Amino acid sequence: MQVIQIYKCMCDALRLRILNVLQDGPLCVCHLMEIFDCEQVKMSKQLRYMKELGMVVGERQAQWIVYRLADSCDPLLAENLKCLQDCAGEELCFAEDRNKRAEIIARLREEPCGCPTAVISE
Template structure:
C-alpha cells in the first residue's frame, strides 16, 4: 500500500484541530463507534452548540462524516479521507475511550434520538 504524503498546511491544520482535547477524544470515540450529538453532550457534560462546533470543524476538514437518520445526524470517521492514515497513526498513541463509550451506552441518550 502506497503512503500518501500530505502537504504541510493540511497536516498542520489537522494536528492543530486534534491538539484540542475534546476533538481528539471525539475522534477516539468515533474510531470505536458512530455517535449522535446528544451522546457527545452526555460524555463531555457540555452544551449541544459547543459539541456541534467541534464536530463542524472536524467535518469541514474531512476527518468525520455525517449521516442523517430522520431528524438526527450520526457522525463517524471518514475512512476514505486522505487524512485518515494520519488520524489512524495519531490514534495509535491515544488510549481507547472504553469508559466514555460505556457511559454513552449506560445513559442511553440516543433514546431521545430515536
C-alpha cells in the same frame, strides 16, 4: 495540505477526545454531549469544524445526526489515535471517555430512546 489539517484537528482537547471516542464507532450529537458534559452549541460547532477539516462526516438519521470518522481516515491519524491510549497518565482520560461511551451503548440497549446510536454500533 492534508497533514496539517490532521494536526489542526488534534490540537484541541475536546476535538481530540471526540476523535478518540469515534474510533469505537459512530455517535449522535446528543451522546457526544453526554460523554463530554458539553453544551449543544459548543459540540455542534466543533463537529462542524472537524467536518470542514475532513476528519468526520455526519449523516442524518431521522431527527438525529450521526457522526463518524471519515472514510478516508488517513493512516497518520489512525496511528495517532491508537497512541492516545498510552497517554493515560496525563490529564485527559481517553480510556475513561471510551468507557463512558460503552456505558451509554449498554444503557441504550436496555432502554432504547429512538436515537440510532445503539443500532449502528452493533
